[in-house]
Amino acid sequence: MIKGLKAAPMPPIQKLLKLKLVRELESPIPYLRSKFFEGPRSQTCKVHEMVYPISIDLNLTGNPKMMPDMEQLIRYETALHCVEVRRNQVAVKKLLSPDFRETGKSGSSYDFNMIIAIMKSEENREWQIHSQDYQCTLLSESVRLLLYRTAHCDRQGNYSDFCKRASTWVLNNEQWQMKYHQGTPCEAFKIGENISAKQPAINL
Template structure:
């Protein structure tokens, strides 16, 4: 589903991560995450984490999206991500999955997990 990919990519953007209204639009209040670090987060802790972020020139490259319908209003979005510096150096390769739920008016992120993985070719 294109909207889920678009919203996932929005969450990779510093400006979106700094906007409480965008976070509340995109992330469900009962959100939980197991990060690439192994740390766990809930809605309140992810807001605090995002608020503490500093602007950076690195970007998140994501690719190979696959959407799996779990229920008509619940979708599993799987993809790969990597951090890319302005000079093209890469780090933090990960396989990621997000569970998005439709709340009657919009899709919101309910769960996210990042798992470190070996390097992959960027497409």
């Protein structure tokens, strides 16, 4: 550097990329070193026994390098949007953890037994759940955080009850189960592809 001249400050985006790269290179998890810049996804970097979750938007249809279990979790999540599945006690008990808790849109809290009873008595609806904008964060080897948005769509194609949702999924005995769910009302958003409508049936 020429004497008397100061280096230009590093742009914020370069600082962020440098920080992520340092964390990635120091990570004890081997696959992070080779796949860090291969495309959008969520991952966790460990540095000095601290966990830094890096959450990046994931598009179900546009990213072939998503986390292997994300697509499966979305299938399980959207299955719970269907009345037929919600009434199936065997299926619900397999998808929900025994210590499941939910905080509903109204702020009310529910436990496993309360949710089971509610789902069992549900009647046919005049609307369907529309879901989109899924994101997934790897919190640990056996815990995932799934974020997305929903709206209710009636038979005339009208949308209402816009909501942001968060689900925590844990791996129990090789079976992913939802441990916590929360719904938060939000302003209307632009309707995109309905992921709930395109998911295949699941085998439990």
